[in-house]
Structures are given as structure tokens and as C-alpha cells.
Amino acid sequence: MRNTILQIICFLLCTLFFYAAAAKALDFGQFVADIAKSPLLANIPPAVTGGLTIGTEVAAALLVALPRTRKAGLFLSTFLMLCFSLYMGILYFFYTNIPCSCGGILGQMGYPAHIVFNIAFTLLAFTGILLQHFSLSYPSTKTTGA
Structure with missing residues (x-):
């Protein structure tokens, strides 16, 4: 059950990040123009912020999608959503x-x-970290028949 919930969380995060990155990339000019209006990002060139954002979202999606990098992906996803x-x-x-x-x-x-x-997806990603940790920490309780 824990693994199924973890799989669903990873699917949702992967979908969210790929969708968000694709939407921004497809209308990159508007994305960069909107970033340029942000007072919090005034000292960073908008094209740099835009490229890094899209690249990081794609990286998070790929990391979460692959079992070997899932833990790193969940940490990155939590950090990004936060x-x-x-x-x-x-x-x-x-x-x-x-x-x-x-x-x-x-x-x-x-x-x-x-x-x-965003807060809901932050909590979802953090829940994924917990589920990943506990699914790796505790061996399966299934026994094989003799």
C-alpha cells in the first residue's frame, strides 16, 4: 500500500513538473516578460531565471520518475514547491x-x-520523502510459503 501511494505521488509530481516546464517553454517570451516584473527577481536577468526554472522543473520530473534517483527527486520537488x-x-x-x-x-x-x-504539492512531496524513507528502512513483512 505504501509503495502504491508513493507511486501515485511520484506520478503527480512528475506530471506537474513536466507540464509546468512545457507550458513555460512553449510561451518562453511571456514567461520571461512576467519574471521581469517581479520585484523579488529584479537583480537576476529574466532569461537566466526562466531557463534555470524550466531546467530545474525538468530535472525534478526526471529524478522523481526514475527509481534510482527518486529520493533526490523527492527532496528537490519538496524544495522547489516550498x-x-x-x-x-x-x-x-x-x-x-x-x-x-x-x-x-x-x-x-x-x-x-x-x-x-503549491502548499498541497509541497506536503505531497514531503509525504513522498517519508514514504520513500520508510519503504527503504523496513523490510517487507511478506513471507514466502515453504
């Missing part, structure tokens, strides 16, 4: 009229819904 949640929260509570730079349907969410969505 950073995205904090970023969105700071923009929402301390600034006005800053467009969301997320692509696709995620960019259409209002800030409160998007923050809740």
Missing part, C-alpha cells in the same frame, strides 16, 4: 499587480488558490 509557495505568498501579501509567471492553467489560478495548490 520555494514556489514562499515566492507566491510574498508576492501576494506584500506586492500588488504582479502577474503570475506560471504557464498554462496554473497561471490562470488566482494567487490564493495557487498558494494552496
Whole structure:
């Protein structure tokens, strides 16, 4: 059961990160233009931030998808979702009229819904870390018949 839940979490994270990266890459010009409006990223060239964001999302998706790198992928996913949640929260509570730079349907969410969505995926990724840890720490209780 634990492994099945872990597989579902990894599938959801992989899907989220591939979708988000693809949506941003397909409309890279708009993505970079929106990043340029962020007061939190003012000192970093938007094309650099955009490229690193897309690359990191693809890396997280690939790491989570592969069993040998799943643990690293879950840690990266948790870190990314925590950073995205904090970023969105700071923009929402301390600034006005800053467009969301997320692509696709995620960019259409209002800030409160998007923050809740990000927090939910942060908790999901963290749950994946716990499930991965416990599935590796404890041997299976199944016994083989004699």
C-alpha cells in the first residue's frame, strides 16, 4: 500500500513538473516578460531565471520518475514547491499587480488558490520523502510459503 501511494505521488509530481516546464517553454517570451516584473527577481536577468526554472522543473520530473534517483527527486520537488509557495505568498501579501509567471492553467489560478495548490504539492512531496524513507528502512513483512 505504501509503495502504491508513493507511486501515485511520484506520478503527480512528475506530471506537474513536466507540464509546468512545457507550458513555460512553449510561451518562453511571456514567461520571461512576467519574471521581469517581479520585484523579488529584479537583480537576476529574466532569461537566466526562466531557463534555470524550466531546467530545474525538468530535472525534478526526471529524478522523481526514475527509481534510482527518486529520493533526490523527492527532496528537490519538496524544495522547489516550498520555494514556489514562499515566492507566491510574498508576492501576494506584500506586492500588488504582479502577474503570475506560471504557464498554462496554473497561471490562470488566482494567487490564493495557487498558494494552496503549491502548499498541497509541497506536503505531497514531503509525504513522498517519508514514504520513500520508510519503504527503504523496513523490510517487507511478506513471507514466502515453504
